[in-house]
Amino acid sequence: MREILAARAGKRVDASGNVIGDLPRDHRDPSHLLTGILRCGKPKDGGGACDSRLRVKTYTDGKVFRYVCQSPSAGGCSGVGRRGDLVDHFISELVLHKMEEVQFAQSEGVEWSYEQEYREATERLEEFTDKWIAAEFSNDHYYRVLPKLQKKSVA
Numbered sequence: 001m002r003e004i005l006a007a008r009a010g011k012r013v014d015a016s017g018n019v020i021g022d023l024p025r026d027h028r029d030p031s032h033l034l035t036g037i038l039r040c041g042k043p044k045d046g047g048g049a050c051d052s053r054l055r056v057k058t059y060t061d062g063k064v065f066r067y068v069c070q071s072p073s074a075g076g077c078s079g080v081g082r083r084g085d086l087v088d089h090f091i092s093e094l095v096l097h098k099m100e101e102v103q104f105a106q107s108e109g110v111e112w113s114y115e116q117e118y119r120e121a122t123e124r125l126e127e128f129t130d131k132w133i134a135a136e137f138s139n140d141h142y143y144r145v146l147p148k149l150q151k152k153s154v155a
């Protein structure tokens with residue numbers, strides 16, 4: 001993730017994330033991963049969420065930062081502050097996981113139509129495992145059934 005971001009610093013990026021050129025020199029790169037993306041989710045009195053953009057607040061030597069909701073005078077509720085490094089890490093993992101999922105689906109070359117089957121096969125597998133652990137099946141029966149189910153899970 002850091003490598004990806006570093007490669008994009010100061011560059012223009014298209015919708016697919018490909019670098020397509022340099023940014024104008026006066027452009028200010030976002031200083032933190034989620035600047036301008038995160039919004040405050042604190043519920044408001046009377047329903048809905050605060051929804052104002054979180055700002056980065058830096059502490060001490062600049063190593064520690066938080067995403068915070070601005071003061072009410074700036075349109076926020078000042079009710080939210082989260083450790084930036086942890087949030088960045090969590091979101092990075094989430095994004096990478098999603099990207100892997102998409103790449104996996106694309107590499108299959110087909111629409112992901114086996115999801116239902118996969119889930120059912122997995123559930124059955126777990127069911128069998130539970131029953132086996134509860135000694136309702138003999139080992140022999142379990143080992144005969146297991147390979148078939150695993151094959152279905154992978155297919």
Ligand SMILES: [Zn+2]
Pocket residue numbers: 040041042050051052069070076077078079080
């Ligand atoms: Zn807020």
